[in-house]
Amino acid sequence: MQRKRLAIMFTDIAGYTAMMAADESHALKILGKSRNIHTKAIGRWHGTLIKEMGDGILATFASAIDAVSCSLQIQEKASDLGAKIRIGIHYAPITLDRGDVFGDGVNIASRIESIADPGGIYISAPVVDSVQKEDRTLLQTVYLGQIPLKNVPRPVPVHAIVNGNIKPPKDQKIQELTQKDRLTSIAVLPFKSLGDTPEQQYLVDGMQDALISELAQIESLRVISRTSTLRYRDTTKSMQVIANELQVDGLIEATILEAKKVAHMQVQLIKAFPNEEHLWAGSYHKDMKDVFALYSEVVRDVTTNTRSKVTSHEKKHLENPAVVVPQSYKSYLKGMFYWEKLSRKDLDQAYEYFDHAIELDPKFAPAYAGKAGIWMGRMIMGYDSSTRAIPSIYSNIRKTRKLDEDNVDSHFWNALLSVWAELDWT
Numbered sequence: 001m002q003r004k005r006l007a008i009m010f011t012d013i014a015g016y017t018a019m020m021a022a023d024e025s026h027a028l029k030i031l032g033k034s035r036n037i038h039t040k041a042i043g044r045w046h047g048t049l050i051k052e053m054g055d056g057i058l059a060t061f062a063s064a065i066d067a068v069s070c071s072l073q074i075q076e077k078a079s080d081l082g083a084k085i086r087i088g089i090h091y092a093p094i095t096l097d098r099g100d101v102f103g104d105g106v107n108i109a110s111r112i113e114s115i116a117d118p119g120g121i122y123i124s125a126p127v128v129d130s131v132q133k134e135d136r137t138l139l140q141t142v143y144l145g146q147i148p149l150k151n152v153p154r155p156v157p158v159h160a161i162v163n164g165n166i167k168p169p170k171d172q173k174i175q176e177l178t179q180k181d182r183l184t185s186i187a188v189l190p191f192k193s194l195g196d197t198p199e200q201q202y203l204v205d206g207m208q209d210a211l212i213s214e215l216a217q218i219e220s221l222r223v224i225s226r227t228s229t230l231r232y233r234d235t236t237k238s239m240q241v242i243a244n245e246l247q248v249d250g251l252i253e254a255t256i257l258e259a260k261k262v263a264h265m266q267v268q269l270i271k272a273f274p275n276e277e278h279l280w281a282g283s284y285h286k287d288m289k290d291v292f293a294l295y296s297e298v299v300r301d302v303t304t305n306t307r308s309k310v311t312s313h314e315k316k317h318l319e320n321p322a323v324v325v326p327q328s329y330k331s332y333l334k335g336m337f338y339w340e341k342l343s344r345k346d347l348d349q350a351y352e353y354f355d356h357a358i359e360l361d362p363k364f365a366p367a368y369a370g371k372a373g374i375w376m377g378r379m380i381m382g383y384d385s386s387t388r389a390i391p392s393i394y395s396n397i398r399k400t401r402k403l404d405e406d407n408v409d410s411h412f413w414n415a416l417l418s419v420w421a422e423l424d425w426t
Contacts, residue, residue: 003095006092007062007130009047009071010058010113011074011088012113013083014083014119016031019083035052035057037074038059041073041074042059044070045061047061047067060094063130065138067127069138075087075164085118085119086117086119087113087121088114088115088116088121089112089127090109090127091130107152112147117169122158123161124156127159141159143159144159145178147177148184153185154244154249154273182307182308183279184308186224186306187248187251191205191255194257206334211298218314219311224246240272240273244272248272250269250271250279253267262285262286265284267283269306279305284297284298289325291329292321292323299318300318324361325360328356328357332357336350342381347378365404366409368403368410375389375393376413
């Protein structure tokens, strides 16, 4: 293995899959011509062709200026190819092992190529900086901004080359790519209680978990699980360090106070990169019976301020929040608090709270899902036999679904049963 700083170039033929479907013979001829153009250009500029991936090519160069010069030659020669080439270049330390390359730098170069225009060359800021140190006259670029890239934890500054006949991206394309202030992934940090009673911890934890569950239903937003955020309850780490460790670009902080049957919640949304920035803050005050309306309001405001896409189904869900019996809901939250401890005694205590929640509100679906979870916990921990537990799990799942087909926990328990008890992995 070797660790080197190299320029990584990815290319592909735009629309090649459709081309193959329409006329395989013609597509293969274009692929052959493209391969010839690439091979000559990579050799001319002292590059190393790492591998071909279908219609795409991965190559590395000792210098960014060689990679850029090679990409310009490829686009010039591809003008009469009968197809458009897309190119992305990044300059970073990578690992070389037995003729292949690995590392974040490779992934970033690949993602930059995937967003490039057909016939275009997109490059990262380190490429621009390196080239300009050697030759300030070689490059003409348009700065596209900080671009969120798939599976890359923070936005990457990207430029488009506009040398010669290479056209700059359209304004609409730039706007779509930059998605100004859009956050694609967030973590909800442990809530803080403004009350002075330690026993309210169940409420604080439960409301954090509930908000995470509501946010997680927004498909365009990746939300970190509560389990992963618990270690930051009393942390002194900075927001950027936490976001980097969780690989998210935004964080939510909140404080909770329940007084005189009213829930008070203060929420802050923090953008972590490139600099820590408070994007938005909101205050919410709802009677406990309307606590799900409170969650819906927070989710709507978060999606607005993260510029997340919300589907019509998701909007409908947010516009029709459930009304709860406050004491039933609080009893359910207490049950979840004890369920997480997983000891025999705590599971029994949790079951009593779920039963009490159902006694207060027989139509409260989450409490039945909680009882299914208790039986699952008893079976997994070896406190009860599967023969006794499985029928009870299914019975409570059916009751939950009858009241709320979309209840998340009922689907979760059903999935665990399929995997662990029935070996129905599909």
